[in-house]
Every structure is written in C-alpha cells, then in structure tokens.
Amino acid sequence: MRPRQWCCSLLDRYRPTSLAKQAVTLMSLFLLSAPVWGEGQSQSVMVDDILGRMSSANRELDYQGIFTYEYAGVLKSVKVTHVVRDGIAYQHWYYLNGPRQEAVRFSADGACSVPGDNLERSVNPTAVGGSDRLNNHYELQLRGSGRVADRSVWLIHIVPRDMLRYGYVFAVDQQTGLLLQSLLLDSDKRVLERFQYMDVSFAVAPDVAEAVLARIESGEVATPQCLASEQSANTIQGWQAAWLPPGFALASSEKDDRGVETLVFSDGLSVFSIFFDPTGNQQLPEVQAQRGATVAQMIRIEAAGRNYLVSVVGEVPVETAQRVAGFIKYGSD
Amino acid sequence: MGDKSMRIQETLSAMMDNEATELDTRRVLRELDEDGELRSAWHRYHLASSAMHRELPPRIVDLSARISAAIADEQAPSSTFSRFLQPLSKVAVAATVAAVAVLGVQQLQLAGVPGTGSAQQVASTLPVAPQAERDSSATSGPQFQLPAGFDLPPVAGRVASTESKYAVEPRPVTIMQQVPQAQPDRETQLEIQAYLNSMMKRHTEKASSSASQGMLPYARLPQEINNAP
Numbered sequence: 001m002r003p004r005q006w007c008c009s010l011l012d013r014y015r016p017t018s019l020a021k022q023a024v025t026l027m028s029l030f031l032l033s034a035p036v037w038g039e040g041q042s043q044s045v046m047v048d049d050i051l052g053r054m055s056s057a058n059r060e061l062d063y064q065g066i067f068t069y070e071y072a073g074v075l076k077s078v079k080v081t082h083v084v085r086d087g088i089a090y091q092h093w094y095y096l097n098g099p100r101q102e103a104v105r106f107s108a109d110g111a112c113s114v115p116g117d118n119l120e121r122s123v124n125p126t127a128v129g130g131s132d133r134l135n136n137h138y139e140l141q142l143r144g145s146g147r148v149a150d151r152s153v154w155l156i157h158i159v160p161r162d163m164l165r166y167g168y169v170f171a172v173d174q175q176t177g178l179l180l181q182s183l184l185l186d187s188d189k190r191v192l193e194r195f196q197y198m199d200v201s202f203a204v205a206p207d208v209a210e211a212v213l214a215r216i217e218s219g220e221v222a223t224p225q226c227l228a229s230e231q232s233a234n235t236i237q238g239w240q241a242a243w244l245p246p247g248f249a250l251a252s253s254e255k256d257d258r259g260v261e262t263l264v265f266s267d268g269l270s271v272f273s274i275f276f277d278p279t280g281n282q283q284l285p286e287v288q289a290q291r292g293a294t295v296a297q298m299i300r301i302e303a304a305g306r307n308y309l310v311s312v313v314g315e316v317p318v319e320t321a322q323r324v325a326g327f328i329k330y331g332s333d
Numbered sequence: 334m335g336d337k338s339m340r341i342q343e344t345l346s347a348m349m350d351n352e353a354t355e356l357d358t359r360r361v362l363r364e365l366d367e368d369g370e371l372r373s374a375w376h377r378y379h380l381a382s383s384a385m386h387r388e389l390p391p392r393i394v395d396l397s398a399r400i401s402a403a404i405a406d407e408q409a410p411s412s413t414f415s416r417f418l419q420p421l422s423k424v425a426v427a428a429t430v431a432a433v434a435v436l437g438v439q440q441l442q443l444a445g446v447p448g449t450g451s452a453q454q455v456a457s458t459l460p461v462a463p464q465a466e467r468d469s470s471a472t473s474g475p476q477f478q479l480p481a482g483f484d485l486p487p488v489a490g491r492v493a494s495t496e497s498k499y500a501v502e503p504r505p506v507t508i509m510q511q512v513p514q515a516q517p518d519r520e521t522q523l524e525i526q527a528y529l530n531s532m533m534k535r536h537t538e539k540a541s542s543s544a545s546q547g548m549l550p551y552a553r554l555p556q557e558i559n560n561a562p
Contacts, residue, residue, distance in 0.1 A: 058547040067548060080548055082548075103551075179547050182549055195548075251539070264536075264540070271536075273532075283521065284521070284525055284528060291553075291555075293553065298529075311529075313529075314540070315540070315553075319355070325356060326355055
C-alpha cells in the first residue's frame with residue numbers, strides 16, 4: 001500500500017453518495033485540495049501507530065530468527081529465540097560466528113523503570129507522561145513499504161530536529177510490528193550501525209520455547225536494587241545533571257551493591273546512562289571512547305570527600321555526551 | 334597537583350588554538366577564576382600570539398590590575414546620597430568594564446587572525462596539546478546504501494575515533510581521546526576497556542527496557558560480555 005492510497009481511502013469514507021450535483025462538484029474541489037492535508041495527517045497517525053505497535057510487539061510476540069549487526073566493518077550474526085510467558089520476555093542468543101557462545105536472559109522490563117513504555121509514551125499523548133512527544137524532537141516520516149527478511153515492512157525515517165541526537169531508519173514488519181531493520185545515522189548521514197534480520201519466523205516450536213524457559217528458570221540473572229521512587233527527575237543522592245538535551249527524561253534509576261548509582265535518560269528513542277562510581281578505579285584516567293553508535297565520556301569529580309568516576313554512556317553524539325558530562329554537579333549550587 | 338596544573342596549561346593552549354572541547358573549556362574557565370598563575374599564563378599566551386602576528390602595540394599596558402583595584406577602591410555608596418550616587422557609580426563601573434571589553438575584543442581578534450603560518454609557529458613555541466588522532470574509520474566499514482531522501486540538518490561536529498580498520502581483531506571499545514594526553518600503557522588500556530564494557534553492559538540492560546527496539550540494544554554488546562553475569 002502506498003501513502004497516496006491511505007489518503008484516498010480516508011477520503012472515500014467521507015465521499016457523499018446521495019448529494020446533489022452541486023455538492024459533488026464542491027466535493028471534488030475539496031478532493032483536489034485535500035490530498036496534501038489528508039496525506040500529512042494520515043501519515044503522522046500511521047507512523048505513531050506503527051511505532052506504538054513496534055513498541056508493544058517486543059513485549060508480546062514469540063519469534064525466532066537470525067539477525068546481523070554491523071558497525072565499523074565488524075559484522076556479527078546471531079540466532080535468537082524470543083518467548084513471552086506471563087508478560088515476561090525470555091531470550092536465548094546463539095552466536096553464529098567466532099567463539100561458540102550463548103546468552104540467556106529475561107527482560108527486567110519495568111524493574112526500576114518509570115511506569116509505561118518509553119516509546120509508547122512518546123507517541124501516545126494520552127499515555128503516562130506523554131506531553132513531550134517524539135514529534136517535538138524528531139521528524140517522523142513514513143516512506144512507503146519495502147521488504148526485509150522476506151517480509152513486507154513499513155519504512156520509517158526518523159530525522160532529528162537538532163544535532164543533539166542521532167537519526168534512524170526503521171523497517172517495521174507490517175503484520176506483527178516487529179522491528180526488522182534499523183540503521184542509525186549521525187548528523188553527517190553516515191550509518192554508524194546496522195541491525196537487520198535475515199530470517200524471522202513467528203512460530204516458535206513448543207519444545208524450543210520450553211528449553212529456553214527451563215534454562216533461564218534454572219539460575220542467575222540478578223534483579224537490580226531500585227532506588228526509591230521519590231528521587232526527583234534529574235537528581236540522585238546529591239548529584240545533578242544540570243543540562244539534558246531537550247526531550248530527554250529520566251527513564252530509570254538504580255544503585256547497585258557496590259554503591260554505583262545509575263541514572264538513565266531517554267527521549268523515547270535514544271538512551272544514555274550516567275554512572276556515578278565511588279569505588280576504586282583510581283588509576284583510570286578520564287577518557288572518551290566510542291564503539292559503533294555508543295559513546296562513553298568518563299570524567300572525575302571530587303564530591304563529598306570522595307573521588308567519583310562519572311561516566312556518560314549512550315547512543316548519542318559525542319558532543320551531547322560531553323556536554324551532559326560537563327554539567328554534572330554535586331550539591332545544589 | 335603539578336600534574337594537574339600541567340594538564341590545565343595544556344588545555345589552555347588548546348583553547349588558544351580553538352582545539353579545546355567544551356568540557357575542557359569549562360574546566361579551564363573554572364580554574365581561571367581561582368588560579369592567578371593560570372591567568373597570567375593565559376595573558377602570556379595571548380601576548381606571544383600577538384607578537385607573532387606583529388600586532389603588538391608599541392607599549393603594552395596591563396590595565397587589568399588597575400581596573401580591579403579601581404573597582405575595589407570604589408566607595409560603597411552609603412546613606413542619604415546613595416540613591417543619587419548609585420546610577421553614577423554604575424556608569425563608572427560600566428566605563429571600566431567597557432575598557433576591559435575593548436581590550437578583550439582586540440586580543441581575541443589578534444588571536445583569531447589567520448595567516449602567515451602563525452599556527453605552526455604557535456604550535457612550535459607553546460606546549461600545544463597533541464591532537465587526538467582523528468579519522469573517520471568509525472564509519473568506514475562497508476559502504477552502506479542510504480535510503481534516498483533521509484534529510485538531516487547540516488553537520489556541526491564530527492565523530493572521531495582511533496579505531497583502525499586494519500586491526501586484525503576489533504577492539505571492544507576504542508579510546509578516542511584521553512586527558513592527560515599521554516597514551517596509556519597496555520595495562521591501563523585493558524582496564525579502561527574492561528570498565529567501559531561493564532558500563533556499556535549496564536547501559537544496554539537499561540536501554541533495552543527504555544527504547545523498545547527489541548534485540549537491538551543487546552546486539553551492541555561485545556559477544557564476550559553479553560553472556561557474562
């Protein structure tokens with residue numbers, strides 16, 4: 001289905017069938033001028049809808065597939081199984097290249113998080129905290145349909161309205177809403193990473209699903225210790241991120257048993273974390289690092305008689321991470 | 334402490350060349366407030382730069398001390414006259430500030446004048462912080478085909494990386510820039526990488542529940558740490 005068709009089907013609904021000739025003429029004038037309005041309107045509704053479905057798909061779908069992930073000339077391929085039972089998503093990873101390795105985990109979705117899904121909140125104004133919409137910081141464009149992993153997808157371009165965040169190209173499965181391809185672009189339009197399914201199926205054999213569940217239930221995966229919910233938006237134990245890129249809000253906060261405190265900020269699509277580490281690591285210098293789309297800015301801050309190693313880590317431009325780090329303060333002054 | 338002031342001085346000279354990062358600049362500005370020695374270094378660097386541009390006035394007069402003294406000596410307006418005097422004293426202060434501003438502008442212009450190979454001269458005379466190696470190999474993998482029409486605002490910054498595309502085994506994390514500027518030894522590098530990897534893993538766990546992009550956040554993790562507890 002092409003964008004033009006949505007607008008027409010939208011208008012079809014309003015086409016009067018039993019009106020006088022005059023009215024029909026007027027109506028056709030309206031039809032001539034309407035497509036511009038109709039297209040834009042239905043597009044943004046469509047994109048919001050697709051992103052909303054994409055966000056819930058990962059929490060609700062069982063699937064199995066092979067994807068590749070590449071950055072800076074590095075390519076990895078992974079066979080993945082995703083099973084949802086009682087609202088908890090279980091994952092099994094099997095790396096197809098290099099050392100034979102597996103990973104199992106279940107999503108700690110919701111643990112320590114601000115209630116509601118971030119992306120969903122951003123595209124749905126009626127959801128919790130939805131006032132600051134994705135639309136304010138990105139231009140969401142539906143660019144028709146395509147094909148990825150032998151499935152029909154919607155192609156969505158997500159263009160940042162400022163240079164404080166990256167842009168995305170998403171390919172979202174038309175049937176299920178699963179994200180099948182994602183490109184991340186910097187402000188130079190260079191692709192920093194590509195994630196793409198080669199093959200995906202939405203029927204997971206029961207025995208495979210049970211095997212994954214059994215492996216996960218048998219052990220590990222610690223649940224984090226969450227911070228009290230009365231922590232204010234960008235403050236933690238006296239720490240303050242005095243500057244945040246517009247649209248970024250606290251998504252979660254936690255403190256681990258070594259005393260390392262974490263604040264996570266998201267604008268609905270891009271995410272960065274700030275770690276406040278009072279433990280050892282005295283010998284580590286202040287560095288800036290990057291891998292693929294992820295940057296890290298480490299700085300040292302003297303606070304309350306301790307030397308903290310503060311790290312800003314996330315999929316944001318290095319200038320953004322640097323600026324966030326530069327404005328981190330201890331105390332209220 | 335000596336180490337720290339050395340570092341600050343290096344950053345200062347980087348600032349002279351417009352090479353300092355925003356983070357560095359903030360740090361230096363904070364330090365300038367408290368460190369008289371640093372202020373005089375700042376002064377000297379500008380003088381040196383002006384000299385190299387042959388743009389020094391015949392006589393150099395440093396007004397800053399006198400202006401500070403004048404401001405300090407200013408009688409605090411008091412009692413009955415205060416209301417009438419206040420505007421006046423404001424003018425006086427404004428005048429002194431204007432003098433500073435004029436000087437400041439002149440100096441900035443001098444520092445910013447392009448030409449006559451001055452950059453090299455400055456670089457060889459002053460302790461200029463070595464530049465982090467900049468190349469674009471972070472993105473020089475296989476050429477991706479961009480979908481047509483992806484419109485982004487024009488570039489202001491660039492992303493730098495020292496990652497070599499010829500590395501046999503890609504390092505988990507690339508250290509782009511380091512303050513202080515000396516290259517860390519192998520051991521420190523490994524420690525930094527281990528530390529960054531652990532931070533990245535935690536970030537990923539958080540990001541996956543905040544970003545709704547399914548498997549993607551985990552895909553970013555290096556294989557060897559993805560399954561570590």
